[in-house]
Amino acid sequence: MNTAASPVITVTLNPAIDETIFLDALHPGQVHRARTAQFDAGGKGVMVAGCLADWGQAVTATGLLGEGNDAVFKALFAAKGITDAFSRHPGLTRTNIKLVDPHETTDINLPGAEAPAALLQAVEHQVLHRADAQSPVVLAGSLPAGFPADTYAALISRLGARGMRTVLDTSGAPLREALAADRRPTVIKPNRAELEAWADKPLPEAADIVATARSLLGRGLEQVVVSMGADGALFITADATLHASLPAIRPASTVGAGDAMVAGIVAALSEAAAPDRMARLGAAFAYSKLGQIGPNLGTRSRVEALAAQVRVQALD
Structure with a gap:
């Protein structure tokens, strides 16, 4: 692990325990017998932290956890050497259900518990106390019930005022608020549907996506x-x-591929990589994650091998 470098900080305000259930086939309305099931620490920022730790990056994970069922998170952090800076609240962290059959994954995401809004100050203290200008801060996922939509925007403003870089991966109202604020994130990573929702129009072609993205750069x-x-x-x-791609595969699960891409982007930022290297790492992290269940990445050598195979094309 690169312990000499400043650790990346991830913020996950609405984490989840992912219960992945493996089925021979999914038939709505019928009784199923599962082949097996497993429980993993989840939530977008937690997934990013797990992938970065596997890459060898020092990581501090912050956010909010229910103290009643945090054992799976403690185990993950201990196993991967992730610094646990989460604030706990009474009650339980939500459970999300992933139904995996040989052809696709069906997600059932439950709402989060109402965490005390006052705990947000504790999270902000952890982030502001630990962050520096050397490594980015990742803010990822949805917000707990009752939290204002500008929660991320406010934290990004405080971090930006201190010269710290932020990577935001969220959607809906929290994304709109962050992009409408005076001080905006350094990098955002929406998927096509999330960007279309922000733009309030379909973006069927790459040129449409690029034009919308360039309006945000402005x-x-x-x-x-x-x-x-x-x-x-x-x-x-x-x-x-740049457009980055790898050959399509049939994955065991697509859960977390976008989070792994964020981890690849952050890994590139941490090494001050050129745009081509960032595109390669982002795609390679996501591709490597497709064969993994839970907040796990392939080996560093495997990811580097994939990065070398990524097709990167410059678009006009």
Whole structure:
């Protein structure tokens, strides 16, 4: 692990325990007998932290956890050497259900518990106390019930005022608020549907996505990365627009592939990588995650091998 470098900080305000249930086939309305099941620590920022730790990056994970069922998170952090800076609240962290059959994954995401809003100050204290300008802060996922939609926007403003870089991966109202604020994130990573929702219009072609992303660069962001599933991803800065892709595979699960892409982006930021390297790492992290269940990445050598195989095309 690269312990000499400042740790990346991830913020997960609405984490989840992912219960993955493996089925021979999924038939709605029928009784099923599962082949097996497993429980993993989840939530977008937790997934990012797990992938970065597997890559060898020092990571501090912050956010909110229910103290009644945090054992799976403690085990993950201990196993991967992730610094646990979560604030606990009474009650339980939600459970999300993933139904995996040989052809696809069906997600059932439950609402989070109402965490005391006062605990947000404790999370902010942890982030502001631990963050520095050397490594980015990742803010990822949905917000707990009762939290204002501008929660991320406010934290990004405080971090930006201190010269800290932020990577935001959220959707809906929290994304709109963050993009409407005076001080915006350094990088955002929506998928196509999330960007379409923000733009309030379909974006059927790559050119439509690029034009919308460039309008955001004009608002102060440094980079917009748009994941497009089997169609790869677009990495858009003021100086370059790159399309990155790898051959399609049939994955065991697609859960967390977007989070792994965020981890790849952050890994590239941490090493001050050129745009081509960032596109390769982002795609390779996501591709490697497709064969993994839970907050896990393939080996570093495997990811580097995949990065070398990524097809990167510059778009006009």
